[in-house]
Amino acid sequence: MRKALVADIALLIEPIIEDQSMELVDLEFRRERSGWVLRLFIDREGGVTLDDCADISGRVGAVLDVQDIIDVSYVLEVSSPGVNRPLRKEKDFQRFTGHHISFTTVQSIDGQKNFKGLLMGLREDNLLFRSDEGREVNIPLGNVARAHINYRWDEAAPGGHRVCPKGNRR
Numbered sequence: 001m002r003k004a005l006v007a008d009i010a011l012l013i014e015p016i017i018e019d020q021s022m023e024l025v026d027l028e029f030r031r032e033r034s035g036w037v038l039r040l041f042i043d044r045e046g047g048v049t050l051d052d053c054a055d056i057s058g059r060v061g062a063v064l065d066v067q068d069i070i071d072v073s074y075v076l077e078v079s080s081p082g083v084n085r086p087l088r089k090e091k092d093f094q095r096f097t098g099h100h101i102s103f104t105t106v107q108s109i110d111g112q113k114n115f116k117g118l119l120m121g122l123r124e125d126n127l128l129f130r131s132d133e134g135r136e137v138n139i140p141l142g143n144v145a146r147a148h149i150n151y152r153w154d155e156a157a158p159g160g161h162r163v164c165p166k167g168n169r170r
Helices: 002-018 050-067 090-095
Strands: 023-032 035-043 074-079 100-109 112-123 126-131 136-140 144-149
Touching: 002 023, 002 035, 002 050, 035 050, 050 074, 090 112, 100 136, 112 136
Parallel strands: 035 074
Antiparallel strands: 023 035, 100 112, 100 144, 112 126, 126 136
C-alpha cells in the first residue's frame, strides 16, 4: 500500500515542482523514530537553494493538505539530493555522463553486483561504464538496482564548478 501511496504522491506533486523549473529526484515516505516523514529531493540545473526548498515545501504542503491523500500525521522535508545524488531515470544517466558513479545491479555480472567508475553514457538502454579498474562494461539499464553520483572532491563538480585544490580549503 505504501508503494501505491508514494506513486500517487509523486503524480500529484511532480507538476508543481516542474512548474518551478525543477525536478523531483527522489521521494521517501517512511516511519522514523519521531513519526512519519515525507522527504522530497529536488534539483535543477545549477542546483537548488534554501529558498527553492522552502518555496516547494509551501506549494506541495498546501496541495497535500487540500488533497488529504496521506491518512497519518507526517513531517514534510524538502532538500537537495546532495553531491552524491541518486540516478533513477534514463535522463539522469544521460545528464551525468562523464561523472563517476557507484551502482548496484539486480543480477550479478561475472560474480559482481557493486560497481564504481566512470559513466560513459547510454546506448540502446545499456549503461556504458568503465570501472575504476579500467574494465569497460555494458549493463542493461533494467539491471541497475540503485545508482548515484560518486562525487570526487578533487574534480569538477556535477554543475561544472571547481572545488578548492587541497591545501586551499578553509
